Amino acid sequence: MYQGLIHRYKNFLDLPEHTKIISLNEGNTPLIPMPRLSKELGCEIYIKFEGLNPTGSFKDRGMTAAISEAVGRGAETVICASTGNTAASAAAYAARAGLRSIVLIPEGKVAVGKLAGAIAYGAQVIQIQGSFDDALSLVVEITQKTPIALVNSINPFRIEGQKTAAFEICDDLNAAPDWLCLPVGNAGNITSYWAGFKQYQKGLPRLLGVQAVGSAPLVFGHTFEKPETIATAIRIGKPARGEQALEAASESKGKIIAVSDEEILSAQKILAGEGVWVEPASAAGVAGLIAESTKSQFEAKGKRVVVVCTGHGMKDPAIITESFQSPKIIPASYESLAEVIFSK
Numbered sequence: 001m002y003q004g005l006i007h008r009y010k011n012f013l014d015l016p017e018h019t020k021i022i023s024l025n026e027g028n029t030p031l032i033p034m035p036r037l038s039k040e041l042g043c044e045i046y047i048k049f050e051g052l053n054p055t056g057s058f059k060d061r062g063m064t065a066a067i068s069e070a071v072g073r074g075a076e077t078v079i080c081a082s083t084g085n086t087a088a089s090a091a092a093y094a095a096r097a098g099l100r101s102i103v104l105i106p107e108g109k110v111a112v113g114k115l116a117g118a119i120a121y122g123a124q125v126i127q128i129q130g131s132f133d134d135a136l137s138l139v140v141e142i143t144q145k146t147p148i149a150l151v152n153s154i155n156p157f158r159i160e161g162q163k164t165a166a167f168e169i170c171d172d173l174n175a176a177p178d179w180l181c182l183p184v185g186n187a188g189n190i191t192s193y194w195a196g197f198k199q200y201q202k203g204l205p206r207l208l209g210v211q212a213v214g215s216a217p218l219v220f221g222h223t224f225e226k227p228e229t230i231a232t233a234i235r236i237g238k239p240a241r242g243e244q245a246l247e248a249a250s251e252s253k254g255k256i257i258a259v260s261d262e263e264i265l266s267a268q269k270i271l272a273g274e275g276v277w278v279e280p281a282s283a284a285g286v287a288g289l290i291a292e293s294t295k296s297q298f299e300a301k302g303k304r305v306v307v308v309c310t311g312h313g314m315k316d317p318a319i320i321t322e323s324f325q326s327p328k329i330i331p332a333s334y335e336s337l338a339e340v341i342f343s344k
């Protein structure tokens with residue numbers, strides 16, 4: 001029986017002796033082929049659908065490692081700053097371990113499915129009048145001054161856990177893909193993938209990291225004081241692992257680019273149109289690949305491409321429900337039904 005990713009990849013993870021495994025059987029997510037999008041763009045595209053983790057995002061990979069380490073060394077309380085998914089994940093794994101969890105979120109900017117998750121799993125949720133970056137600074141300060149354990153991705157064990165996504169891709173394809181496309185926010189995930197591919201020695205992909213134009217410090221080369229994008233999970237103006245992300249991209253002969261919110265929403269629609277509903281930030285990788293494909297020199301042409309879709313569409317239902325027309329209401333009769341279905 002599958003018992004979670006620490007159990008599966010123990011020998012590849014640099015976790016201390018005292019680690020006590022806390023798992024919700026995270027990881028082992030599917031690599032889904034995308035025949036229609038592949039045909040359209042002229043490459044072989046697979047989605048690594050991380051929305052199918054226990055709390056609906058890839059954050060569970062790092063969280064099983066961070067919480068397992070924290071529990072093993074006797075921590076009683078964990079804290080994180082979050083745009084939402086880290087909060088839900090930390091809360092779930094803390095609950096599983098019997099720890100207290102505290103999460104700091106930027107006021108009013110967290111998708112409802114994420115906030116609800118954090119509350120359901122019993123976290124103490126605190127809104128900060130400021131950005132994610134402000135919340136992260138506070139979390140760093142309090143964990144330096146008190147025994148509370150930090151579980152943001154500056155925690156090295158988060159990176160260890162997140163490397164496993166690269167291992168799984170190599171195991172599924174029997175080799176690394178030619179390209180790996182993924183959204184970049186605080187830059188923990190791109191750092192983890194690159195470390196994972198290098199360690200696993202099944203080949204190295206070129207990396208295409210994708211930020212939102214209104215929140216693209218790694219593309220424009222300066223921090224964003226007031227990052228803006230509908231892709232709230234990557235609404236980060238000062239990525240904690242920005243340097244490492246740039247290094248990874250350049251070492252891989254890849255790049256980090258920016259796409260507009262419109263491109264992100266359009267990619268979200270294209271993915272859903274092929275049966276994969278992801279939250280807006282998670283569609284950034286596909287948006288980036290599509291943007292690249294319109295260039296005269298499309299480097300991924302004819303290549304095998306894995307696009308990481310980081311979180312499930314159900315995390316942010318409002319982005320869909322705010323813009324749709326509510327479903328038509330009809331009398332409960334056959335005639336009415338036939339009329340709506342067959343009339344133009």
Ligand SMILES: *Cc1c(COP(=O)(O)O)cnc(C)c1O
Pocket residue numbers: 057058059085086153183184185186187188189190233234279281282310311
């Ligand atoms: C956290 C998150 C990201 C960004 O990952 P980083 O490691 O911060 O770069 C992207 N998409 C989703 C859905 C996330 O939850």
